[in-house]
Amino acid sequence: MRSLRRTALLWMTGLITGVGLTGAVIAYALALREANGFMDGQLRQIALNAGPSLRAQDGPGIHDDPEDDFVVQIWDATGMSLHAVPPGVDIPRVNGSGLTTLNALGARWRVFASGDGIRSIQVAQRMEVRQEIAESTALQAAAPILITIPIGWLVVGWAMGRVLADLRRLATEVESLPVESREPIDLARVPVEAAPLVVAMNRLIERLRATLTQQRKFLSDAAHELRTPLTALNLQIVNIANPARSIAPEDIVDLRNGARRAAALVDQLLRLARYDATADIQASIPLDLRTIVLAAVADHVALAESRSVDLGVTSSDTVPLVGDPRDLQILFGNLVDNAVKYTPAGGTVDVAITIGPESGCEVSISDTGPGIDPALLARVFDRFFRAAPAGVEGTGLGLAIGKAIAERHGLKLSITNRTDRSGLRVKVFPRGDSSAAARTVK
Known part of the structure; x- marks a missing residue:
């Protein structure tokens, strides 16, 4: 060079x-x-x-x-x-x-x-x-x-014109790169002093390429996931519109459920797109995390009773936090909803809100469900990935949305299998960095 x-x-x-x-x-x-x-x-x-x-x-x-x-x-x-x-x-x-x-x-x-x-x-x-x-x-x-x-x-x-000719040539080369180019900028003819800049540009291009690849995969997966409920809706509508058969009440129920599932999927897709677009919290206000978690538990009491699941709160310390209450409601609502749905009849779901002098606040949700294969735990936050048993509805987006919300609030979301018995333990706690310390009142 x-x-x-x-x-x-x-x-x-x-x-x-x-x-x-x-x-x-x-x-x-x-x-x-x-x-x-x-x-x-x-x-x-x-x-x-x-x-x-x-x-x-x-x-x-x-x-x-x-x-x-x-x-x-x-x-x-x-x-x-x-x-x-x-x-x-x-x-x-x-x-x-x-x-x-x-x-x-x-x-x-x-x-x-x-x-x-x-x-x-x-x-x-x-x-x-x-x-x-x-x-x-x-x-x-x-x-x-x-x-x-x-x-x-x-x-x-x-x-100086002679000296900077290499930089002008480099600028022309970068400008002429096609958008779909996958090749990094060649360092062979790059001046030594400009090499760190070009290396950083190559890394940025690689990150952008990875982001575009992820977005393409997301769009492909979203189209695939939407195709199933929309196809089901179309078939149900065709059946209802068939003059040769009478409309049964369960047909309307199935149609309503299909529309609900499609609407829920679209809502989650839009929410993920919004989180991908910006990392800023839209409505950051002081709040009590205890109130958010207890509200999420209260919203799922009826579901737990219908499934014969014992849903309760073992401890509820006051945890001051600065954040978006709507996003936090979605986060803990998804976590409690997953715990109740994946716990079989007769099982329990325990929610604990604690705050300590060293670890700060921690919200743990423990269930007595089947747990997750340890080989699949690393993928639970992937979009559209589902490790749920057959017969349990879901889109595979809930945990991905929950992780995005947690990170926006300086929190960390972890999922592990319980060691004392079968089941999962989900924890939400501050990350060990300045952003978490700034948002969570210890």
């Missing part, structure tokens, strides 16, 4: 080297020009100050600016002027020796004075000359940078 970092470093190294060399060449040319001008001026000044009567005519290429000239003054021990260049420029004599700055003739001067007791010499220069040299030097130093900046912009833009 090609490394964007390495490619960018190579391009930027070449760019910086090229810009640096260009700036160095420009700076050298400007500095040489400035040095030649300065040294030419020095030669001129030396020539002009070689003697009191020498004033040579400037040759070609020599810039004559009187303000740039040095003022050279020489006195003897009595103070008589022995030499003054240029004539007529009288800078006040400085006492002592060394460098100093003074104001004279409407300008500031930098003066160097020296003497040996016989003669005194004083050399002065306008400060404006030095300022002009400083400004010129600064401009010449900045010129290479100012010249190379726009060049650098162009080269950087071109270099």
Whole structure:
């Protein structure tokens, strides 16, 4: 795989080297020009100050600016002027020796004075000359940078275009992938720095593919499950509509039961679709889980009595919870309904609501039914899976819906076979994570 970092470093190294060399060449040319001008001026000044009567005519290429000239003054021990260049420029004599700055003739001067007791010499220069040299030097130093900046912009833009070409190619490849594609993005030509992103995209594609596969299977299973009750309804309607036979009361009962089963299946399918669409709780309010569970038990007392099943509550602690009461009613209603339906006549279903300092709240529903083959326990939450004995109605969606509701409320739903006797024990308790702790008041 090609490394964007390495490619960018190579391009930027070449760019910086090229810009640096260009700036160095420009700076050298400007500095040489400035040095030649300065040294030419020095030669001129030396020539002009070689003697009191020498004033040579400037040759070609020599810039004559009187303000740039040095003022050279020489006195003897009595103070008589022995030499003054240029004539007529009288800078006040400085006492002592060394460098100093003074104001004279409407300008500031930098003066160097020296003497040996016989003669005194004083050399002065306008400060404006030095300022002009400083400004010129600064401009010449900045010129290479100012010249190379726009060049650098162009080269950087071109270099980054070359560096990012692989990313554009990758984007084009991803955009051209068909929706039904099952192949991951090839990492062979992906830049090293983009590899983690592409790996994450491949994983996302795999999850989406798994989700789509699950949805297709769900739709196929739903169509299959709906076909049976709808076919039965159609046959019952045909029988009722047959003028050759009379309508018996049981025909109406069968038709009503078939319609009820179909409506219940459609309702469960719609509920699962809603849970799949969003993980948010629609109506989250503070409530008492004890009230929800006791209501579910009360709703199934008549069913339990009709099946000669002893349905009761062994303990009922108050459990504050934040959640959707309607969803929780569906959850515990399904669990109690399953326990009653799968328990044979003469059996018992015990419901316990407890809360402890360590484990938090727990709702357990224990029955004395036949239990479930241990090899099938791992599949009880699969959609449309039924491990129920023959003769017990069901769609295979109740536990899948219950698990979805529990997870939305930060709860965990577990089903195990009882160890003390035949039957199942269903437990609902908080998951050991922050979401459960936030929703359940311990």
